[in-house]
Amino acid sequence: MKFLQLLQIIIKLFIMIISIAILNYILARSSTSVYIILSYYEYSSPSVVEALSKYYGFDVSPLQGALIFLVNLFSGNMGISIFYSTPVSHIVFKALMKSLLIILPSTVFSTFLVFFLVIYTIKYMGTRRDRIVDYLIISLMAIPEVLLAIIFFLYLPSNIFSMIALLTLFQVTFVYVFMRRNMVHILSEASDLVEYYLSLGFKGREIARELIRMSLPLVYISIAYSIATVVPVLVFVETVFNYPGIGYMMFTALEKSDYPLASGCFLILSIIAILSNTMSDLISSRYDWRQDIYETQR
Known part of the structure; x- marks a missing residue:
């Protein structure tokens, strides 16, 4: 396999993973809000709600929130489960x-x-x-x-x-x-x-x-x-x-x-x-x- 072919495959792989991650973030911003999360107090504590608000960047602009989300994601942080209150x-x-x-x-x-x-x-x-x-x-x-x-x-x-x-x-x-x-x-x-x-x-x-x-x-x-x-x-x-x-x-x-x-x-x-x-x-x-x-x- 030529080096350029391998490089193209790696770039395509990286772009697809980034695209899926951004799609997850867009869906979270458009369909999930602090108000919806608040309705799940019966399952989780206020600390979980606050952590999720920061994780999805509800207190910053969408672009800043997307960058924060990607950094967290590639560092292994996928947020906190609302139901289990566990990472x-x-x-x-x-x-x-x-x-x-x-x-x-x-x-x-x-x-x-x-x-x-x-x-x-x-x-x-x-x-x-x-x-x-x-x-x-x-x-x-x-x-x-x-x-x-x-x-x-x-x-x-x-x-x-x-x-x-x-x-x-x-x-x-x-x-x-x-x-x-x-x-x-x-x-x-x-x-x-x-x-x-x-x-x-x-x-x-x-x-x-x-x-x-x-x-x-x-x-x-x-x-x-x-x-x-x-x-x-x-x-x-x-x-x-x-x-x-x-x-x-x-x-x-x-x-x-x-x-x-x-x-x-x-x-x-x-x-x-x-x-x-x-x-x-x-x-x-x-x-x-x-x-x-x-x-x-x-």
């Missing part, structure tokens, strides 16, 4: 650690399953076996996330392993659809290469191994994208299973009208999604052989 950063990062306990294992398990699906797709593409698997996964993907979470909650033990299995299923279905759509293009683009391998006397297993090697960057990209797609699913899964992760905290914050906590959860989830998409861009520009062909043609 939002403590609540959010504690909940995030719990969510990672189900995100990371599900990503690992889905990665292994995806590798098997890649091999299966290359070996049986276009056959009856391939169509059966394709219809099954697309049907699973069409089921609403909430309904699938409720089914798992009713018929499986209500524990962390059921949530890991559910998130694994979500990631596998997304990655399979993404991977299969692009795998067709790869195989069509590699048709001349397959004929070349056959002319050299390569056997089917050796050709399949080369095609799998060519498709690995696509698998890595799809896995990175799947992390971004599983983030909103956390809200449904953790709420249904009553698991105190960041998705559950976001739902609770919305239910209690706790804007600082809701905005903190939204910001962290957005950053995770942005980082996942940025990671996929980095992998694509570094390892995807089709990018080299595109650059050569340009």
